[in-house]
Amino acid sequence: MLASVPTWICLVIGGAVGAALASWLSACAYRIPRRMNISSDRSICPHCQSQIAGRDNVPLFGWLMLRGRCRTCHEPIPRRELAYELAGAAVGAVAIFIHLYLLVVIAIAAIAIPLALAAKHGPESGQEDSP
Numbered sequence: 001m002l003a004s005v006p007t008w009i010c011l012v013i014g015g016a017v018g019a020a021l022a023s024w025l026s027a028c029a030y031r032i033p034r035r036m037n038i039s040s041d042r043s044i045c046p047h048c049q050s051q052i053a054g055r056d057n058v059p060l061f062g063w064l065m066l067r068g069r070c071r072t073c074h075e076p077i078p079r080r081e082l083a084y085e086l087a088g089a090a091v092g093a094v095a096i097f098i099h100l101y102l103l104v105v106i107a108i109a110a111i112a113i114p115l116a117l118a119a120k121h122g123p124e125s126g127q128e129d130s131p
Contacts, residue, residue, distance in 0.1 A: 010100055011093045018092020019059035019085045026084045048073035059085045 030046070031038050043052040050072040056062045063082045070077060 007097075007100060010096050014096030015089035015093040016059075018095070019089040021092070022084045022088020023057075023059040023081075025088075026081060045070040045073060045075065045077075047075035060089065 027043060028038050030036075031041070043057050044050065045052060047070060050070070052062075053071065056066055056071055060082070063077060063085070066077065068077050068079065068082070069075065
């Protein structure tokens with residue numbers, strides 16, 4: 001099934017998942033020391049405490065659309081948030097890239113090794129199978 005999906009789409013999906021995971025981990029790193037709920041509370045601006053709208057909370061794009069500032073109070077959002085999400089996107093894309101090519105290598109090995117063994121130990125080779 002993965003063979004029919006273009007590689008660039010897989011990389012985009014891997015990058016998006018990586019960015020989302022990095023964004024969530026960043027939120028956890030902010031909330032856990034402050035004893036905030038990590039699963040049900042909405043994201044808030046650390047300056048004005050206003051809730052961040054869903055459209056502004058999309059990893060990478062939210063920071064870029066807002067030009068690194070809160071929509072409500074216009075205070076800067078730390079660049080490290082963008083850096084975390086970029087790093088997460090890169091890790092996700094690389095993980096998918098490695099996984100896809102690892103699958104290709106496994107598929108080639110699954111075909112090539114039996115063929116090589118058959119050629120070496122086959123009836124035309126003149127060699128008997130060794131235990």
